[in-house]
Amino acid sequence: MERTYIKDVVTKIGEKVLLKGWINTIRDHGKITFLDLRDNTGIVQCVLLIPDGDLGLEYAIEIQGSIKKRPERMINKEMETGFVEIEVKKITTLAKSYELPFDMSKENLDLKLPTLLDYRSLTLRHPKIKAVFKVQNQILDSYREYMKSQGFSEFFAPTIVPVATEGGAEIFPIEYFKYKTFLAQSPQLYKQIMVGVFEKAFTVSRAYRAEPSVTTRHMTEYISLDAEFGFINSWQEIMSMTEGLIRKIFADVEKNFSGELKMFNSSIPKLSKKIPRIKLKEAQEIIFKETGRDNRKEPDLDPQDEKDICKHIFKKQGSELVFITHYPTKKRPFYTYPDPQNPEYTYSFDLLGRGLEWVTGGQRINNYEQLLLNIKKWGNNPDDFDIYLKAFKYGMPPEGGFALGLERMTMQILGLANIREASYFPRDMERVDFRLSKFDTVRKNDQKKNKKQKNPPEKSN
Amino acid sequence: MERTYIKDVVTKIGEKVLLKGWINTIRDHGKITFLDLRDNTGIVQCVLLIPDGDLGLEYAIEIQGSIKKRPERMINKEMETGFVEIEVKKITTLAKSYELPFDMSKENLDLKLPTLLDYRSLTLRHPKIKAVFKVQNQILDSYREYMKSQGFSEFFAPTIVPVATEGGAEIFPIEYFKYKTFLAQSPQLYKQIMVGVFEKAFTVSRAYRAEPSVTTRHMTEYISLDAEFGFINSWQEIMSMTEGLIRKIFADVEKNFSGELKMFNSSIPKLSKKIPRIKLKEAQEIIFKETGRDNRKEPDLDPQDEKDICKHIFKKQGSELVFITHYPTKKRPFYTYPDPQNPEYTYSFDLLGRGLEWVTGGQRINNYEQLLLNIKKWGNNPDDFDIYLKAFKYGMPPEGGFALGLERMTMQILGLANIREASYFPRDMERVDFRLSKFDTVRKNDQKKNKKQKNPPEKSN
Numbered sequence: 001m002e003r004t005y006i007k008d009v010v011t012k013i014g015e016k017v018l019l020k021g022w023i024n025t026i027r028d029h030g031k032i033t034f035l036d037l038r039d040n041t042g043i044v045q046c047v048l049l050i051p052d053g054d055l056g057l058e059y060a061i062e063i064q065g066s067i068k069k070r071p072e073r074m075i076n077k078e079m080e081t082g083f084v085e086i087e088v089k090k091i092t093t094l095a096k097s098y099e100l101p102f103d104m105s106k107e108n109l110d111l112k113l114p115t116l117l118d119y120r121s122l123t124l125r126h127p128k129i130k131a132v133f134k135v136q137n138q139i140l141d142s143y144r145e146y147m148k149s150q151g152f153s154e155f156f157a158p159t160i161v162p163v164a165t166e167g168g169a170e171i172f173p174i175e176y177f178k179y180k181t182f183l184a185q186s187p188q189l190y191k192q193i194m195v196g197v198f199e200k201a202f203t204v205s206r207a208y209r210a211e212p213s214v215t216t217r218h219m220t221e222y223i224s225l226d227a228e229f230g231f232i233n234s235w236q237e238i239m240s241m242t243e244g245l246i247r248k249i250f251a252d253v254e255k256n257f258s259g260e261l262k263m264f265n266s267s268i269p270k271l272s273k274k275i276p277r278i279k280l281k282e283a284q285e286i287i288f289k290e291t292g293r294d295n296r297k298e299p300d301l302d303p304q305d306e307k308d309i310c311k312h313i314f315k316k317q318g319s320e321l322v323f324i325t326h327y328p329t330k331k332r333p334f335y336t337y338p339d340p341q342n343p344e345y346t347y348s349f350d351l352l353g354r355g356l357e358w359v360t361g362g363q364r365i366n367n368y369e370q371l372l373l374n375i376k377k378w379g380n381n382p383d384d385f386d387i388y389l390k391a392f393k394y395g396m397p398p399e400g401g402f403a404l405g406l407e408r409m410t411m412q413i414l415g416l417a418n419i420r421e422a423s424y425f426p427r428d429m430e431r432v433d434f435r436l437s438k439f440d441t442v443r444k445n446d447q448k449k450n451k452k453q454k455n456p457p458e459k460s461n
Numbered sequence: 462m463e464r465t466y467i468k469d470v471v472t473k474i475g476e477k478v479l480l481k482g483w484i485n486t487i488r489d490h491g492k493i494t495f496l497d498l499r500d501n502t503g504i505v506q507c508v509l510l511i512p513d514g515d516l517g518l519e520y521a522i523e524i525q526g527s528i529k530k531r532p533e534r535m536i537n538k539e540m541e542t543g544f545v546e547i548e549v550k551k552i553t554t555l556a557k558s559y560e561l562p563f564d565m566s567k568e569n570l571d572l573k574l575p576t577l578l579d580y581r582s583l584t585l586r587h588p589k590i591k592a593v594f595k596v597q598n599q600i601l602d603s604y605r606e607y608m609k610s611q612g613f614s615e616f617f618a619p620t621i622v623p624v625a626t627e628g629g630a631e632i633f634p635i636e637y638f639k640y641k642t643f644l645a646q647s648p649q650l651y652k653q654i655m656v657g658v659f660e661k662a663f664t665v666s667r668a669y670r671a672e673p674s675v676t677t678r679h680m681t682e683y684i685s686l687d688a689e690f691g692f693i694n695s696w697q698e699i700m701s702m703t704e705g706l707i708r709k710i711f712a713d714v715e716k717n718f719s720g721e722l723k724m725f726n727s728s729i730p731k732l733s734k735k736i737p738r739i740k741l742k743e744a745q746e747i748i749f750k751e752t753g754r755d756n757r758k759e760p761d762l763d764p765q766d767e768k769d770i771c772k773h774i775f776k777k778q779g780s781e782l783v784f785i786t787h788y789p790t791k792k793r794p795f796y797t798y799p800d801p802q803n804p805e806y807t808y809s810f811d812l813l814g815r816g817l818e819w820v821t822g823g824q825r826i827n828n829y830e831q832l833l834l835n836i837k838k839w840g841n842n843p844d845d846f847d848i849y850l851k852a853f854k855y856g857m858p859p860e861g862g863f864a865l866g867l868e869r870m871t872m873q874i875l876g877l878a879n880i881r882e883a884s885y886f887p888r889d890m891e892r893v894d895f896r897l898s899k900f901d902t903v904r905k906n907d908q909k910k911n912k913k914q915k916n917p918p919e920k921s922n
Contacts, residue, residue, distance in 0.1 A: 040660040060858040097856035121654045121852035162893040175634040197585040199501040391582035395558035397521035432623040
């Protein structure tokens with residue numbers, strides 16, 4: 001018999017079916033046992049009259065039975081399958097489970113973060129946690145679809161890079177044979193190179209930051225959605241492209257995942273007809289006027305500034321998102337295009353939403369000599385940028401682009417308290433699957449093991 | 462005026478247009494100059510009567526002009542736009558180019574690999590090299606589309622892993638704050654965990670191998686297409702799923718990229734009605750009979766064996782691809798499912814094509830106790846596998862999956878001589894953008910630089 005997925009049981013009332021899944025809850029009423037079966041598509045109540053010796057939560061099972069309509073008074077309107085139940089004929093256990101460390105059947109798991117992550121392979125199964133990643137996958141699909149619709153080609157940026165090209169201490173060194181290489185902080189330089197190839201390029205990439213602190217909005221490994229395009233007439237086009245993408249994502253999430261948004265008591269951010277674009281300086285003036293906090297000489301917004309300006313823009317213009325533009329040249333990377341009218345400021349922007357940065361972007365310097373000069377001025381060695389510089393040496397049109405952190409955006413749309421909740425297996429300075437302080441013993445075991453190890457891993461090439 | 466892409470000029474004969482792109486070739490005939498303009502969509506000939514002071518190859522330019530039909534005798538049937546040309550009214554240079562290090566206008570670049578890679582940002586612009594990545598992007602899209610059509614959900618596996626869990630020396634250590642972590646050799650353990658979550662999961666992941674040798678078919682960083690699914694009735698389903706994917710990819714590439722296949726003098730591999738499935742032992746017997754080479758006691762096929770068995774299967778059964786099954790338990794990773802009939806062999810397979818491995822896969826052990834035992838037996842510490850083991854401790858149905866190297870498959874479909882040609886920015890033990898032997902000086906510069914460095918990279922979160 002072919003398997004029926006739980007989402008389809010409502011269309012097969014009266015039929016005999018084969019279901020597979022996990023036991024989500026068991027309610028023993030003496031002669032009758034109710035169990036909720038969960039598969040990837042939903043949950044359904046099953047009724048057991050047969051005595052059963054061994055059933056437990058999270059057992060992976062197969063059920064043969066018939067789909068019955070529930071009596072009126074037994075209908076559960078909270079469940080999509082609440083008006084049917086499965087009359088079980090036969091249960092086969094495919095895999096048993098140990099006793100669960102916490103109650104998985106609650107609507108909210110309500111676990112502390114360390115527990116949530118120590119048991120990640122279990123907690124990821126919870127419907128509300130899975131909902132986070134359903135929304136995330138929609139963002140991802142909408143991104144790919146939108147970029148393609150705008151003529152962008154996908155490419156892959158390498159994540160092993162030869163030198164700490166973008167500078168800063170926040171970079172992880174790799175022991176690379178007898179050399180040292182680094183984990184890429186972003187696909188930035190490679191996406192710019194790809195403008196010379198595809199004109200319009202996008203990538204779904206890993207980015208790595210050796211953040212020396214633990215915050216609720218940073219991880220050491222995250223998914224960066226990066227796009228870059230050439231032959232622009234004005235750098236304003238970059239913000240318009242960003243806005244087009246954001247609107248597409250919002251529309252798709254709202255259309256397909258309204259139920260998930262409700263689970264999190266959240267909604268898609270409100271946007272005005274056009275997302276406001278204001279200069280950093282103007283934002284600082286507004287903050288000073290509204291709050292009295294005088295950060296007008298600062299080269300960037302601090303976390304409180306970001307909250308304040310978002311609040312103000314929403315109040316005045318009805319948009320929960322705002323572009324902040326014209327960051328100072330000295331605080332942006334060497335490749336940022338200076339405003340010709342005022343070279344101390346750049347054609348750069350951040351898109352803030354709900355008090356936090358969502359996207360960063362801008363126009364880049366596309367003139368070879370100017371770029372070479374800036375690389376030196378920023379204290380770098382041009383030899384380290386050989387492959388990058390060659391893209392500009394041989395004709396690079398005016399170009400720019402943007403980058404968006406996938407987990408950050410998921411967190412902000414759903415209103416999650418911590419970015420780790422939007423990552424399958426989050427990494428930070430204290431945790432890589434488990435707490436790294438466990439590591440000293442692990443390392444010793446590991447060295448012993450390496451000597452004994454004879455079996456290579458499964459290789460895909 | 463809105464930009465016209467070159468692929469569209471054939472539909473706008475007689476119209477005034479604005480084109481943008483790079484100068485691919487210049488032919489100076491005295492009073493008249495012909496130049497071929499290249500954008501991401503094609504190449505078109507432009508005719509210049511206006512005297513021009515400064516034009517060069519790879520200049521990024523804008524052209525205003527009119528699209529004319531060419532006189533009959535001037536038609537170039539080799540070019541898609543060969544029956545039209547652009548009568549140029551105005552040229553604007555957007556970015557100049559230095560003199561090119563080699564002739565980019567030839568149909569084949571014919572460069573040695575080191576030059577091809579030293580100038581990667583330039584050589585990637587060549588139409589024949591771009592064709593490689595057009596085909597690769599089709600493989601990628603077909604993969605995503607197929608897996609989704611089969612009910613798989615996309616997820617992201619982390620690439621920073623806490624311990625050398627899959628063993629072997631071929632792993633890169635990362636200096637991770639005060640600890641040591643590693644670059645993932647594959648998303649294997651995480652995709653298995655995800656079976657407990659999504660039942661069917663796929664990912665486009667980076668995989669890293671510290672291959673201590675330089676071959677034509679290995680790189681240190683590559684794109685791994687991984688899929689894993691649960692509730693299987695038989696491990697044969699895993700090969701069937703693999704075969705379904707391969708057929709989908711072949712059909713899409715053939716349909717959409719026949720021109721690109723021709724450029725490489727290649728064609729989609731021929732398949733029989735069902736891809737043959739033969740046991741390793743049988744393959745070794747065949748090789749012995751056919752060639753006299755006796756590798757019947759070997760636990761794996763060597764490169765010559767792979768060529769021989771592919772040749773034999775194609776001759777006898779008309780398939781350029783073949784599944785080799787039942788590899789010995791002691792040569793496969795700890796999680797491989799042993800054949801209950803003969804536990805010295807496993808429910809594992811490799812898919813070979815045109816003399817090389819394309820895909821590897823199999824059923825996995827889903828019983829917690831058996832897995833725990835095997836981890837110890839293979840010389841590993843179960844503590845290192847805590848998060849992985851928990852996925853099995855709490856009910857994991859029978860499951861399996863496969864992994865496919867994206868660059869390897871691209872190379873094999875197009876008949877490329879070296880896998881590096883199928884990677885945008887290939888990494889190996891000798892090269893990461895540039896030859897690592899340059900590195901000693903670079904490293905010193907780098908240390909100096911880090912002290913001076915004040916400007917953080919562009920951050921997306």
